[in-house]
Amino acid sequence: MIGKLSGVVDSVGETEAIVDVGGVGYVVACSARTLRDMRPGEPARLLIETQMREDAIRLYGFRDAGEKAWFGHLQSVQGVGAKLALGVLSAFAPDELARAVAAQDKAMLARAPGVGQKLAQRIAAELKDKAGQVALGPAAADVVAVPGAAGDAVSALVNLGYRRAEAFAAVAKATQSNGNASVAELIRAGLRELGR
Incomplete structure (x- = not known):
C-alpha cells in the first residue's frame, strides 16, 4: 500500500x-x-x-489530511464512488464541505458536478455527525447539537438571504466568542462575521 x-x-x-x-x-x-x-x-x-x-x-x-478524510467519508455514502468524491472535493474545500454538511445545506451540496438533490440529501444526512464533531471543532458541534438560540440565529440569517452554510459558519464563530448569547446577540454577531 x-x-x-x-x-x-x-x-x-x-x-x-x-x-x-x-x-x-x-x-x-x-x-x-x-x-x-x-x-x-x-x-x-x-x-x-x-x-x-x-x-x-x-x-x-x-x-492534506482533511481532503483525504473527506474522500473516505464521501465514499461511505451509497452512490458515491471515487470519481464522484473527487468531483465534490473539486467543487468544495474540506472546510466548505464540512460547513455545508453540518448545516444540512443540500442546495449547496447539489452544486457539485454529478450530485443531484437526492444524493445531496443523502450526503448531508449520512455525514452530519462527522462534519459537526470532527471538521468544525467544538463551537460548530454546539450549533449542531443545540438548536435553541444558535439554531434560531441560523434560521434568521437564512431568512435574510444568506446561504445556510454561510449563516451556520457565522453563528458557529459567534457562539465561540459569545457562549451564552441571546438569539438577537447571535444574529448581530453573525451579521458582523458575514460582513467581513
Whole structure:
C-alpha cells in the first residue's frame, strides 16, 4: 500500500498528475483543487489512498489530511464512488464541505458536478455527525447539537438571504466568542462575521 508520495511533478492533466519519485512515474488522480497547485518540475508531496480492484490499482492523491478524510467519508455514502468524491472535493474545500454538511445545506451540496438533490440529501444526512464533531471543532458541534438560540440565529440569517452554510459558519464563530448569547446577540454577531 502506498500512503504518501514525495517527488517532482512530471505532468498535470485534467483529472490526474504524474509524480516522478526516484525515476518512477506514478499516475495519481486528484481533485481539481489539488491539481491547480501542481506545476511540472516543482516538488510534490501527496497523501495517497490506494484502491485495488481486480483489473487495476488506482492512486488518489490529496494535499492534506482533511481532503483525504473527506474522500473516505464521501465514499461511505451509497452512490458515491471515487470519481464522484473527487468531483465534490473539486467543487468544495474540506472546510466548505464540512460547513455545508453540518448545516444540512443540500442546495449547496447539489452544486457539485454529478450530485443531484437526492444524493445531496443523502450526503448531508449520512455525514452530519462527522462534519459537526470532527471538521468544525467544538463551537460548530454546539450549533449542531443545540438548536435553541444558535439554531434560531441560523434560521434568521437564512431568512435574510444568506446561504445556510454561510449563516451556520457565522453563528458557529459567534457562539465561540459569545457562549451564552441571546438569539438577537447571535444574529448581530453573525451579521458582523458575514460582513467581513
